[in-house]
Amino acid sequence: MLAFLIQRVLQAIFVMFVVALISFSLFHYVGDPVLNMLGQEATEADRAALRAQLGLDQPVVVQFWNFIVNAAQFEFGISYRSARPVTDLILERLPATLELAILSAIFAVVMGIVLGIYTALRRRSWLANFIMTASLIGVSLPTFLIGVLLIYVFAVELGVLPAFGRGETVRLGDWWTTGLLTASGLRSLILPAITLGLFQLTLIMRLVRAEMLEVLSTDYIKFARARGLSKRVVNLRHALKNTMIPVITIIGLQLGTIIAFAIITETVFQWPGVGALFITAVRFVDVPVMAAYLMMIALVFVVINLVVDLLYYAVDPRLRAQGGGK
Amino acid sequence: MLPKKTLLATAVIGAMLATAANAETLRWTRSADSLTMDPHSQNEGPTHSVNHQIFDTLLFQDMDVEYQPGLATEWHVKEDEPTVWVFKIREGVTFHEGQSLTADDVVFSINRARHENSDMRGLLTSISEVRAVDDHTVEIETSEPNPLLPNNFTNLFIMSREWAEEHGVEEPQNYAAGEETYAVRNANGTGPFRVESREPDVRTVFVRNDDYWGIDEYPMEISRLVFTPIESASTRVAALLSGEVDFLQETPVQDIERLAEADGIKNEQGPENRTIFLGMDMGSAQLRTADTDDNPFADRRVREAINLAVDANTIQRAVMRGNSQPAGMIAPPFVNGYTEEMDEVPEADVERAQELMEEAGYGDGFRVTLNCPNDRYVNDEQICQAVVSMLARIGITVDLVAQTRSLHFAELAREEYDFYLLGWGVPTMDSEYIFNYLYHTKDGDRGSWNFTGYSDERVDELTVAMGQEIDEEARNEMIAEAWEIVHDEILYIPIHHQMLTWSMRDDIDFKVQSENTPHFKYLQFNQ
Numbered sequence: 001m002l003a004f005l006i007q008r009v010l011q012a013i014f015v016m017f018v019v020a021l022i023s024f025s026l027f028h029y030v031g032d033p034v035l036n037m038l039g040q041e042a043t044e045a046d047r048a049a050l051r052a053q054l055g056l057d058q059p060v061v062v063q064f065w066n067f068i069v070n071a072a073q074f075e076f077g078i079s080y081r082s083a084r085p086v087t088d089l090i091l092e093r094l095p096a097t098l099e100l101a102i103l104s105a106i107f108a109v110v111m112g113i114v115l116g117i118y119t120a121l122r123r124r125s126w127l128a129n130f131i132m133t134a135s136l137i138g139v140s141l142p143t144f145l146i147g148v149l150l151i152y153v154f155a156v157e158l159g160v161l162p163a164f165g166r167g168e169t170v171r172l173g174d175w176w177t178t179g180l181l182t183a184s185g186l187r188s189l190i191l192p193a194i195t196l197g198l199f200q201l202t203l204i205m206r207l208v209r210a211e212m213l214e215v216l217s218t219d220y221i222k223f224a225r226a227r228g229l230s231k232r233v234v235n236l237r238h239a240l241k242n243t244m245i246p247v248i249t250i251i252g253l254q255l256g257t258i259i260a261f262a263i264i265t266e267t268v269f270q271w272p273g274v275g276a277l278f279i280t281a282v283r284f285v286d287v288p289v290m291a292a293y294l295m296m297i298a299l300v301f302v303v304i305n306l307v308v309d310l311l312y313y314a315v316d317p318r319l320r321a322q323g324g325g326k
Numbered sequence: 327m328l329p330k331k332t333l334l335a336t337a338v339i340g341a342m343l344a345t346a347a348n349a350e351t352l353r354w355t356r357s358a359d360s361l362t363m364d365p366h367s368q369n370e371g372p373t374h375s376v377n378h379q380i381f382d383t384l385l386f387q388d389m390d391v392e393y394q395p396g397l398a399t400e401w402h403v404k405e406d407e408p409t410v411w412v413f414k415i416r417e418g419v420t421f422h423e424g425q426s427l428t429a430d431d432v433v434f435s436i437n438r439a440r441h442e443n444s445d446m447r448g449l450l451t452s453i454s455e456v457r458a459v460d461d462h463t464v465e466i467e468t469s470e471p472n473p474l475l476p477n478n479f480t481n482l483f484i485m486s487r488e489w490a491e492e493h494g495v496e497e498p499q500n501y502a503a504g505e506e507t508y509a510v511r512n513a514n515g516t517g518p519f520r521v522e523s524r525e526p527d528v529r530t531v532f533v534r535n536d537d538y539w540g541i542d543e544y545p546m547e548i549s550r551l552v553f554t555p556i557e558s559a560s561t562r563v564a565a566l567l568s569g570e571v572d573f574l575q576e577t578p579v580q581d582i583e584r585l586a587e588a589d590g591i592k593n594e595q596g597p598e599n600r601t602i603f604l605g606m607d608m609g610s611a612q613l614r615t616a617d618t619d620d621n622p623f624a625d626r627r628v629r630e631a632i633n634l635a636v637d638a639n640t641i642q643r644a645v646m647r648g649n650s651q652p653a654g655m656i657a658p659p660f661v662n663g664y665t666e667e668m669d670e671v672p673e674a675d676v677e678r679a680q681e682l683m684e685e686a687g688y689g690d691g692f693r694v695t696l697n698c699p700n701d702r703y704v705n706d707e708q709i710c711q712a713v714v715s716m717l718a719r720i721g722i723t724v725d726l727v728a729q730t731r732s733l734h735f736a737e738l739a740r741e742e743y744d745f746y747l748l749g750w751g752v753p754t755m756d757s758e759y760i761f762n763y764l765y766h767t768k769d770g771d772r773g774s775w776n777f778t779g780y781s782d783e784r785v786d787e788l789t790v791a792m793g794q795e796i797d798e799e800a801r802n803e804m805i806a807e808a809w810e811i812v813h814d815e816i817l818y819i820p821i822h823h824q825m826l827t828w829s830m831r832d833d834i835d836f837k838v839q840s841e842n843t844p845h846f847k848y849l850q851f852n853q
Contacts, residue, residue, distance in 0.1 A: 031732025035739060037501070039369030040763070041448025043771045047739075049442070053501060082526055083362055083499045084506040148560055155568040163564040164556050165528070270556045272528040280527065280557065283701070285732040 001313075008309055012302045019298040020071060023291055024064050033080045033285040054080075067291065076292040081284045086292045090274055095176050096166060097266070097273030101258045103189055104197035108258075109251055112201045116208025120216065121235060135202040143261070147195040147268035154191060162188045164270040196265040200254050207250060211243040252308055256301045350851055351550040352834075354844075355562055356575035359527045359555040364509040365483035366439040366446050367498040372555075374481045375575075375843050379532055379551065380422075381483035381515030384413055384432070385476055389839045389848050391599070391660055391755065393476070397427065397484050397516065398464075401476055408471040408796050415462040419539045422520045425486045429458035434487035436466070443498040449478040449753075451771070452793075470794045473801060477754040489514045518544070518847040519551055529554050544847040551846055566591060566829055573834065575844060577827040579649055579704055585829045595649070596838035598826035600751040601656045602703055604636070604696075604713065604819040606744070609779015613744045615695035615725070622692050623744070629816040631682040635720045636713055637674035638821050645708045650822040655813065656750055656760060658823050660840060663757030663805040668813055679720045691721020697746045698726065699734040704824055710747055741777055749824070750775070753841070757805045761789040765812050780817050 034047050034056070051057045055066065070076065076086035115135075119128040138146075155163035167184030169177040179185025215221060216239055224234050263275035270276065274293060281289035360376035361368045378386070384398035397416050404410040419427040436456045439446040452468040452475065459465055468475060490496050493508040513521050518540065519532035532551040540546075554571065556562040559578040566574045567588055577585060577593065585591050606623040607613065613621050622628045638652035655668040683689055698710035707728040714724040724745075738746055752759050766773035766789045767781035788808040795801040826838050835850040 031730065031734075032736035032739070033732070035735045036732055037368075037445070039445050039448060040775065041369065042445070043448070043774055045771075046448070050501065078501065078506065080501065081361055083364075083367065083501060083510055084526070088506075151561060151564045155570070156564050159568055163568050163570055164561050165554060268558055268561060270554075270558065270561055272525070276557070277527070283730070283732075 004313060005310070008306055012306055015302055016295070016298055017068075020068055020291075020295060021064070023294040024067055027287050027290065028060070030282070030287075030290075031285045033287055036284050037080055071291070071295055076295075077288040079281070079286050079289050081281065081286040081289070086288045089277060089289065090292055090296065091175050093272060093274045093277050095178065096271060097259060097262050097275060099178060099180065100189065100192055100196060100265070100271060100273060101255070101262055103193045105200070105251070105255055105258055107193055108197040108200035108204055108254075111197075112204025113208050113247070115201075116205040117212060117235070117240065119205065120209045120212035123213075131205075135205060138198050138202045143195060143199070143264045144268050146198055147191070147265060150191045150195060151268070161191055163191075166272055192265050192269045192271050195268065196258060196262060199261075200258060203254070204247065204251065207247055208243060211246060212239060215239045215242045249308065252304060256297075256304045259300055260297050349549045350547055351552060352548045352573055352846065352849065353552045353554065353571040354573045354575065354846075355554050355556050355565060355571045357555065357557055357559070357562065359553075360530070362499065362510045363513040363521070363524070364495070364499050364507065365485055365513070365515075366435070366441070366444040367509075369445040369448070369481070371842060376530065376553065377483050377513075377515075378481075378517070378843055379519040379846055380513045380517045380521055381485065382419075382517050383482055383484065384479045386845070387480050387755075387839070387841055387843070389837050389845060391840045393480070397432070403471075403473075403796060404465070409468050411466045411468070411472075411475050412459075413464045413466065415464060416539060417462055419516050420537060421486045421489065421514050421516050422535060423486075423489060423514045425488050425514075427484070427486075427516055428461045429464045430461075431487050432456075432464045432484055433458045434490070435484045436464075436482065438485070438490070438496065438498060439482055441497050443500045445498075446482060449482075471796050472794065473796050473798075474754055474756055474758060474793070477756060480753070484516065486514055518546060519548075522550075527555060538847075540847065545850045546847050547850050548846055572831045573836070573844075574829040576842070577829045579647060579827075582647070582649060582827050582829075590832055591829055592832040594828045594830065594836065594838045596826055597651060597658055597660070597840055598751075598824040598842060599658050599660075599753075599840045600703070600749050600824045601653050601658060602650075602706075602709065602747065602749045602821045602824060603653075603656050604632075604821065605746050605748055605778055605817075606632075606819075607777065607779050608817075609781070610744075613694060614742070615693075615744050617693040618688075622686070622688055622694075625686045625688075626816060627682040627686040628688060629819075631679040631686070631720055632717065632722070633672055633816050633819050634675045634679040634682070635716050635722075636819055636821065637716055638671050639674070640716075641709055641712050642822060645705050645712050646822070646825075649825045649827065650704075651825060652822045653820040655809070656764065656818060656820055657752060657757060658840065661752045661755050661757060661760075663760075663802070663809060665806075665809070668809055676719050683720055683722075688721070691723060693723040693725070694745050695725045695727055697734060697737065697743045698728040699731045699747065700728040702731040702734070703747075703749045706747060706749075709821060713747075738777060743777060746777070748775070757809065758789065758792045761785065761808055761812075762793065765789065765808070765817065778817055780815070782811065782815075785811055 034050050038046055038050060055063060074087060078085050079089055115131055119131055122128045151163045154161040165188060166179045167188035168182040169179050169185055170181045171177050179189055221234060221239055224238050262273060263278060265271065266273045266275035267279050277289060278293040356372065358372040360373040361370060362373060365377050365381050382397045384396055385393050386396045388394045397419060398413040399416050401411060401413045404412050415429050415432055421427065433456045440450050440453060452470065452472045453466055454469045455467040457465050466475065495507050495509040499507050499510060511524060518535055518538045520535050522531040522533045524530045530553045534546060534549045556565060562574060563578065563581045565571045582593060586593050606629065608621065608623040610621055612619060642648060642650045642652050652671040654670045657664045696710055696713065698707055700707040710726055710728060714726050717724050737743060750764060762772055763775040765776060765785055767786050768776045785808055788804045792801055792804045795804060826842055828838050830836060833852050835852050
């Protein structure tokens with residue numbers, strides 16, 4: 001068990017190192033931050049001085065080494081754009097993204113499972129067919145377009161939901177802000193959560209439907225029916241239980257995707273989360289913020305994968321057998 | 327907008343009017359937030375726009391870009407001392423936190439902006455000393471006579487020395503320090519609005535400063551100003567259409583028509599202080615991207631041919647949907663030195679252009695790369711695409727490379743371009759600024775944006791002289807002469823002056839300011 005754990009953690013560290021290397025080398029192709037930081041009256045001498053101040057005149061290897069050493073301590077310097085510590089910026093923005101991501105995930109999971117079960121059980125009804133067709137559209141429309149369409153319908157035409165921002169937020173503790181406690185905060189969450197969750201919803205729905213159909217045709221379901229159990233008990237207790245095992249794995253893995261995909265939704269809705277922060281940083285060549293964001297997303301994925309692996313290890317005895325221990 | 331909403335809004339406004347004569351909230355949006363509240367750290371439009379609400383400057387440009395007294399009531403060059411400017415400081419002015427304004431605060435602020443960490447210092451390089459003569463008089467000495475000195479003060483905000491010392495922000499933010507200073511998120515000015523709260527990139531709320539020195543001089547009708555930047559253009563427009571914001575600065579060109587037709591919304595338009603033009607490297611012996619072994623741009627006839635082939639009127643009609651003003655010179659109409667004759671757009675003439683190409687020995691044309699930004703100016707990439715097809719008609723095959731601003735300007739600064747698109751604004755409202763950056767030989771601090779390789783002794787001489795000549799008439803003659811020379815040489819291919827569009831609720835009375843700086847103390851509501 002310990003050997004397996006150490007092996008997986010080392011792998012995770014290696015992945016983080018590679019991400020750092022890739023993101024760091026990307027920054028050499030995004031332009032010159034110094035030009036954005038100084039106005040048009042700046043002279044070449046001013047620019048050279050600022051480059052030296054930021055350590056951009058040192059050899060790339062040295063810059064990379066400093067970056068790695070600092071990143072390992074969660075130190076990403078200060079933003080070139082707003083002159084504030086990057087770690088503060090990210091912590092300030094994280095609650096908005098997490099709140100949106102979790103709400104989207106709940107929306108996608110609940111709706112996905114309900115619709116999945118429905119379309120599996122009522123395979124031939126027109127409503128199920130309609131849902132299946134609509135889900136195809138949901139999968140094929142790009143996220144930003146869904147967002148723009150929702151804004152157009154619900155904010156501009158009907159005037160019932162806000163087009164941008166988070167509404168009124170309430171501060172909880174030192175660094176958490178929430179929009180869940182005010183009416184305007186809740187109303188602001190609806191459109192972005194739908195936009196972000198729609199793709200996941202269709203994915204989960206189709207997965208649940210497929211699994212369910214498979215389970216429903218197995219022998220023990222037939223046997224359960226033969227025993228005269230009611231339809232509801234058969235469908236929701238026996239069939240659903242077995243359907244959910246692969247679905248739960250997928251949901252876990254999708255959570256990372258939702259956080260990473262929040263970039264587009266946040267940009268469309270001016271949602272003050274880390275995704276919007278990243279996009280603004282790209283426009284300004286705000287290297288410290290970009291680097292920190294990429295490392296953060298990589299970390300989220302690495303941790304989720306690690307947890308999933310360890311869970312499998314705990315659940316599946318076959319994996320342990322290779323360990324050769326007792 | 328639904329009629330029901332309009333009724334509701336009217337009812338709400340009515341109710342508000344009943345309670346207080348002028349408790350009006352204005353919700354303002356634009357694409358970018360201010361970078362910092364430190365008034366001397368950044369020299370950047372959106373940052374200045376926010377700081378102009380909180381702080382005052384010695385003088386400022388009103389909504390007609392005319393110079394108006396701010397914290398200085400008068401200013402003049404000292405008798406018998408042409409290198410000294412005297413500024414009389416307004417009396418009885420207090421900062422938001424109660425400190426009284428004295429000449430000492432002005433001296434402190436100017437020196438703070440001259441500090442090496444300040445991005446404003448590029449405008450103040452001529453200053454050698456700033457001193458307070460008494461509590462309300464400041465003298466500023468320059469190394470050479472500088473007739474334009476006051477024009478450099480329109481974005482130089484005055485802060486309190488006492489406040490700065492109390493919070494340890496005597497110097498502007500230093501990027502290498504690794505931590506933020508108090509001034510990045512807190513501000514104490516003398517301006518028409520105080521900051522109530524600020525969440526960077528999310529929302530900044532201002533409240534009217536009822537002790538403002540100009541409270542009776544300006545309308546000052548807004549009691550609460552809420553600024554929420556929205557980066558995505560379609561969302562920004564949707565927010566105005568849905569009534570979530572009242573005032574939209576910098577309306578995207580593609581939405582101007584739609585907003586003009588929308589109920590309850592109007593557009594205000596005016597010329598912007600920015601001219602868009604093409605630059606050519608005429609100094610190199612051989613171009614980097616051309617298929618010739620010489621430099622076609624070095625031949626004036628080729629430049630003239632390009633000038634005749636690039637049809638600014640068609641670009642205005644087809645690319646800008648009418649929202650631009652075709653240009654013949656790189657100076658907007660309100661800049662000193664502008665003349666209508668110079669700004670005359672040459673009639674597009676492909677035949678004559680063809681002849682010129684043949685005369686120059688490029689009858690079969692040549693191939694060259696044009697570099698463009700795609701997110702800096704209005705429809706920048708589309709302008710370049712139009713240029714590509716226009717130049718194809720005279721045999722010049724143009725390969726277009728359009729990329730994001732940070733790459734475009736970085737490569738431009740490294741002098742890697744043969745042919746490029748650039749825009750230029752003139753913050754000092756005087757031609758000297760244009761010559762200093764775009765026409766003077768690239769040498770040290772001067773000509774830093776001249777990537778054409780052009781170098782003319784007389785132009786350099788005139789540029790330096792017009793920066794120091796106190797006599798207005800003599801100065802204007804120099805400016806006219808310099809324009810004659812460069813206009814005749816066709817160094818750049820001017821395309822147009824950008825137009826600026828602001829959209830707002832139609833009961834708002836507010837005109838476009840060409841510097842793109844809204845001074846909300848002027849805004850009025852029509853009841």
